[in-house]
Amino acid sequence: MNRTRVKAALTSDTALDPIRIQGWVRTRRDSKGFSFLEINDGSCLKNIQVIVEHNSPAGALLKDIQTGASVEVTGALVESPGKGQKWEVKAREVTLFGTADPESYPLQKKRHSDEFLRTIAHLRPRTNKYGALFRIRSESAFSVHQFFRDRGFFYLQSPIITGSDCEGAGELFRVTTLPPFPPAGASKTDVFQEDFFGKEAGLTVSGQLEAELFTCALGNVYTFGPTFRAENSNTPRHAAEFWMIEPEMAFADLSDNMDLAEDLVKHMTRHVVEKCPEDLELFARFVDKDLMENLDAILNNTYVRLPYAEAVQILEKSGKPFEFPVKFGADLQTEHERYLCETHFKKPVLVYDYPKEIKAFYMRLNDDGTTVAAMDLLVPRVGELVGGSQREERYEVLHRRILETGMDPADYWWYLDIRRYGTVYHSGFGLGFERFLMMVTGVTNIRDVIPFPRTPKHLEF
RNA sequence: UCCCCGGUAGCUCAACAGGCAGAGCGGGUGGCUGUUAACCACUAGGUCGUAGGUUCGAAUCCUACCCGGGGAGCCA
Structure with a gap:
């Protein structure tokens, strides 16, 4: 089964069964007997809400499915009885690809400053x-x-x-394959004659x-x-x-x-x-x-x-x-x-x-x-x-x-x-x-x- | 490169005039609930950017350095 991107799922005209969603967990909210997962896969701003029953096989995984974890969910796209979203996924199976330790995962659900996010540029997208x-x-x-x-x-x-x-x-950045320290006494032109292009080169x-x-x-x-x-x-x-x-x-x-x-x-x-x-x-x-x-x-x-x-x-x-x-x-x-x-x-x-x-x-x-x-x-x-x-x-x-x-x-x-x-x-x-x-x-x-x-x-x- | 402001918990910030280092959020634990940046209770967490100096005592004052932000120049 191919994955359905969240953007496509959210704009679906009809219920879909089966459906496979793959992405990263933005947040988990636990309720009595089941949990809500919000999954984002980068296809659009919105997340898709996933329902996982606690007494299903997937329920056992929930304690490790925290903000930042990567998962695959297969189940059914159904109309959501709750407010705030038209569609949600009722999970039958959940695969946890990678956990994200909540003690160290830097992204919170709350807003972060741009300055802080620059220091974690690998995660800010x-x-x-x-x-x-x-x-x-x-x-x-x-x-x-x-x-x-x-x-x-x-x-x-x-x-x-x-x-x-x-x-x-x-000013140009220099492009060179020369060793960092030129021989003593070498003139500028002499030095670059030995370089890759035989002359001084730079980035455009x-x-x-x-x-x-x-x-x-x-x-x-x-x-x-x-x-x-x-x-x-x-x-x-x-x-x-x-x-x-x-x-x-x-x-x-x-x-x-x-x-x-x-x-x-x-x-x-x-x-x-x-x-x-x-x-x-x-x-x-x-x-x-x-x-x-x-x-x-x-x-x-x-x-x-x-x-x-x-x-x-x-x-x-x-x-x-x-x-x-x-x-x-x-x-x-x-x-x-x-x-x-x-x-x-x-x-x-x-x-x-x-x-x-x-x-x-x-x-x-x-x-x-x-x-x-x-x-x-x-x-x-x-x-x-x-x-x-x-x-x-x-x-x-x-x-x-x-x-x-x-x-x-x-x-x-x-x-x-x-x-x-x-x-x-x-x-x-x-x-x-x-x-x-x-x-x-x-x-x-x-x-x-x-x-x-x-x-x-x-x-x- | 120059000028100004800042650096305190994982994040965002407070701590008056030198006198026991705090909050919210996030994390953990428990509770509650078709929830929506959920809610309630409890809890852990800090070499106050670094190094030196002044002082009985420094997060607080002074000096240098490092880092961040804003302004200027250069330009796209």
Whole structure:
């Protein structure tokens, strides 16, 4: 007999006999002559209630079937005479696979703090909140592929290991097979000649450059994979390993790019709202009371499109005593971004055309000579969810920008080559997958939306 | 990396101005009940983050370090 997942059992149209349920015991309540078991198998938020008669063969096992134990129950799915659930399982046979010593099993029926659950990251997906979160994470990932596939984008697996030591963003983690202590007197280059790749290698900080190469062949592509930044960042919004979605479109300008970002965020959000209503409800009740209202603002507004220069004007006129002064040419501080999308507009804001000095070399120089065609999507509570740009497709301009920012064009010969042979205007952006999950669940710490978070000094699981 | 706050029972926290270390939940035992984060009674459980210092006496004051949280920077 195949197992029936709890989700299917709970939504059954009819009674079923026989039925087999397999899962983990969330709680046991003893009554006169029989016990109630609540079993969860991860298929959905809800548990299924199982009735075990004390004088049945299974009854003898009950003393060892405690919170956390893994069991199999065969019996009949029948209408529940009690309140609170439509269906329950009357057990005929129970198999106990693994006990969970109640003296040491860390999960209680009561609510635990997120900080504590992080210390038992191997067990936290067994809680209601984290089970719901990781089901939402899975559905969100699916919605990404669905979105792009429906629009004719191809999924590009950009490399994880990279040899370009300055992709533009962030510090690289080194990848090496060398012994930890180099021979005395060896120069840096000499050392890496002996290494696996014969040169210094690192983990990717972005798939963008590779995506640009492929978009100039396949038209529209996207990457969706892990990204690594060896920054000593210690904030609720940064992780050393995170997942990023990076679409790239040929024959697309900054306006097309902003259209795509807005459409993607709305599509992913709508997908979660439609496919995960029960799991989302948990977050709306216990994590963020305003969650549904906030998601409504994400879904049902046209996002504000605001040139950087106008954003600065709004901030200057706001009269707000910002800790950091607002001035043209300086990057927007977190407090400024929050003011714009949370207080002033109260909806997502796309800020674009930033001064070139505060943005990356590959962003397309505007005709004014001072700004670049960059855009950031700011959303309430999370801040920067998307960062992107139209790319500089003019060989001479790009070459000059590389030199201006103190880099060596020779390291980017292949990136420049794309501008020599059939160059086209193109655009793309990066969307932080975990930041999306924070936005859609109301969870305020990135460590709580990743299965096993990697942050400075944390690599336990 | 910088600034602020914190670390007391398995978990969440209290202990005023230095003077015998507590509660709720969880665990154990017994009772009750088609129960629903069940209920009632009893009970076990602590090197007060670590190391040093001040004091007759330190969970409490001081110093250093470790760990956690929040803010800032970096950005996704």
